Amino acid sequence: MAEFYEFFAGGGMARAGLGAGWTCLFANDFDHKKGLTYQANWGTGGELTVGDVKQVTAASLPGVADLVWGSFPCQDLSLAGGGAGLRGERSGTFYPFWNVIRALVADDRAPRLIALENVCGTLTSHGGKDFEAICQTFADAGYRCGALVINAALFLPQSRPRLFVVGVHADVNVDPALLAPGPIEPFHTRGLQSAVERLPAALRETMLWWNMPTPNRRNSTFASMIEENPTSVSWHTPAETQQLLAMMSPINLAKVNAAKRAGHRMVGGVYKRTRLNEKGVKVQRAEIRFDDMSGCLRTPAGGSSRQVIVVIDGAKVGSRLISARETARLMGLGDDYKLPRNYNEAYHLTGDGVAVPVVRHLAHHILEPLLGMAEAAERAAA
Known part of the structure; x- marks a missing residue:
């Protein structure tokens, strides 16, 4: 059983993707409405703190997490945004989030893994400088990192490419099987390769190319997601x-x-x-x-x-x-997932989230092997 902190948690879609083998020690989101949905689905065990990430301190985080997950706001990095990038008010919350990481490292509670998720516009924002800043931040904290672009369309009938940056602490031994000697498509897109090539040489040398298998061909269709008699619309x-x-x-x-x-x-x-x-x-x-x-x-x-x-x-x-339920299905959430009654709130929750099967695939093939979870499960079953 691995333990994690979930930042910018929304409705807990990263938690849903990580699955039963993971225990959430702490979750945070600024939006109180999303917080209500998070509690409706994950209970009121006290791990959720609703409030500004700037107010979160290492002292308020219990235990030692194996993983810190952060799906920080994308608005300033997206193509539809104003181009403020990491300097923007919303996407700029990356820095106070990283202040928490820095404090955990100083407190000798450095998480073994850190996973970030955001839009692919991160790769080109400010001519690649924002992506460079993220990678440099990992390096300065003692982490090697690698990036992948994963389109939810591989798992669900929704076109939703997203950037994932997974950092591993220097103390963690990485199985060579988890690494490729160079970029491999589809997860290392041309855009990602160009972004890495733009990095300063010293930083580029620290970057990893995660070797993740492609999933089986999906069998779900857009038509299969449609409700015959929706109640929300x-x-x-x-x-x-x-x-x-x-x-x-x-x-x-x-x-x-x-x-x-x-x-x-x-x-x-x-x-x-x-x-x-x-x-x-x-x-x-x-x-x-x-x-x-x-x-x-x-x-x-x-x-x-x-x-x-x-x-x-x-x-x-x-x-x-x-419909609201259709948007949830397109994010990989089951029909037992409790959505807000208000249509706009439900749409905002799902449209702001991370696709559940993408997180599961990443966890199964990269995060869990890095933590030795697969081997531990096999020993327990023997």
Whole structure:
């Protein structure tokens, strides 16, 4: 049994992915509404502290954690953000988070592993300087680290590439089988390779290339995630569906017409985006995809970021907002996971989270072997 601290915990999706072999000693999130959902699903055992990470001290953390997990805010690092990067108010919480790590190291309670998760925009933010700052921070604290880009689409019907940086303390012996001599796709993307190549030579030499197997081919589909009778949203009226179709370009309407001829039910995901029309005028367009994949769930800062689904069965066309439960399913959460009753709160919770099966895969193939958990389990079973 391994023990961990969970920072920027949200609804506890990293905890769900780590699974029963892990014990959470401490969890923290700034959002009290997410905190209520965390407690609704994980109980009120006292490990959750709701409040600013700047107020967390090493003295307030119990025990010695094997792992510290941190899915720090992405807004300032994402392509949709303002480009503030690690200097931004939200993504800049990385530094007070790392102050806690630094205090744990000084207190002789350095975690053996540290795992960070964020958007892939981290690799290019400020010309790669933010990624360099993260890697340098690991090195300065006595950790070697390696990065992977994992797309949730390998496990779930949602396009959701995310950057994971896993650091291992210098005191931990690393099995050579967990390392590759160089980058291997799909987890070491060209973008990641370029980011590592931009690092200063001395820092680049400390970087690791984690050798993680690809998962089995997923068998879930976008259509399999859809609720027949959702309670959190209502189906659009025929007039509202027609209005949505009227916002589509000829290419997107052609996709709809092709789906009508498919001979089976088709589910498409729609996002509304501002585009230039043929006259160079900005107009709002409804763009649809029928590749059996959901678009990346995002926090609902406005109506355009809420995904609409279109269900086509022959000539019948229906549309509505994606339901709260559907967003949870697309993150790998079971139907027994308790969601907020408010739709926007539920969408915000899931859109801000980390995909559960991605965490499980990373834990099974990298984190647990580094801690010797697999060997311990085998000895216990013998």
